[in-house]
Every structure is written in C-alpha cells, then in structure tokens.
Amino acid sequence: MEMYWRDRDQVRGCEDWFGKIASKDYAEGRSALSLAQAWCGPIALAGVLSLHPDLGAFNPARGVVEAQTQFDEFTGPRNHDLLLVGDAAGGRTVVSIEAKADEPSAQSIGTYRKDAEAKRSRGESTNAPVTGPRSSVHLL
Numbered sequence: 001m002e003m004y005w006r007d008r009d010q011v012r013g014c015e016d017w018f019g020k021i022a023s024k025d026y027a028e029g030r031s032a033l034s035l036a037q038a039w040c041g042p043i044a045l046a047g048v049l050s051l052h053p054d055l056g057a058f059n060p061a062r063g064v065v066e067a068q069t070q071f072d073e074f075t076g077p078r079n080h081d082l083l084l085v086g087d088a089a090g091g092r093t094v095v096s097i098e099a100k101a102d103e104p105s106a107q108s109i110g111t112y113r114k115d116a117e118a119k120r121s122r123g124e125s126t127n128a129p130v131t132g133p134r135s136s137v138h139l140l
C-alpha cells in the first residue's frame with residue numbers, strides 16, 4: 001500500500017504524516033491527529049517493507065499476533081510478535097515481525113546458516129537443518 005499527502009508527497013511512516021498536520025489540528029481529539037495515529041502503524045510497516053525489492057508489493061491477507069510456529073523437531077515453538085501471510089511479487093509470502101524495545105535482536109537466518117556451516121566444517125554437530133530458508137530480510 002502506498003500513501004500520499006495530497007497526492008504529491010509519499011507518506012512512509014508516522015513522522016512523515018505527523019509532520020504534515022497543521023498546528024491547529026495537531027491536538028488530541030482532533031480528527032487529523034486521530035486519523036494519523038490510527039493509520040501510521042500500517043503505513044510505517046508498508047514503508048519499511050518497501051525498502052526490500054521483494055517485499056515492495058507485499059499485500060498481507062492475514063495477520064496473527066503472538067503466532068507460534070514449529071521449524072524443526074529440536075526446538076520448541078517459535079513465538080512471532082506478528083506473523084503476516086500474503087502475496088508479493090514472487091508469490092505467497094510470510095513476514096515475521098519481531099518487535100524489540102529494550103532487548104537485543106536475534107541473529108538473522110543467514111547468520112544462523114553460516115554459523116551452522118562453520119560448525120559442520122569443523123566436524124562439530126548441530127541440529128540446524130542442512131537445507132532451509134534461502135533468504136531473509138532483516139530490517140531495523
């Protein structure tokens with residue numbers, strides 16, 4: 001989804017939208033600010049996803065808050081803060097969103113795969129799958 005201010009300037013997130021609101025309308029309870037607060041989250045998400053060429057046209061069809069998925073038989077369920085399923089230019093797409101405020105980010109899938117390959121090359125065992133996801137987008 002693309003959003004524009006007066007059909008001219010693209011709005012990619014909250015700061016873009018809030019910066020366009022007239023000072024007389026920038027107050028709690030005013031419709032301009034209320035609308036921006038309600039919609040800026042999805043717009044910010046669309047703006048971040050559009051930074052990656054494979055996700056620019058992502059159209060979410062379903063979202064699950066605190067979704068749990070199972071990747072393999074070695075670990076427990078994976079908790080996703082928000083899991084979106086929809087379509088992008090390449091077909092059916094799943095986007096997992098991990099919200100971080102006061103905690104460190106986990107390693108990306110690419111780093112996980114490299115670490116597992118390094119362990120295997122040293123003859124160490126690992127439960128990491130030999131095959132798996134081939135791409136990962138790690139946006140901050």
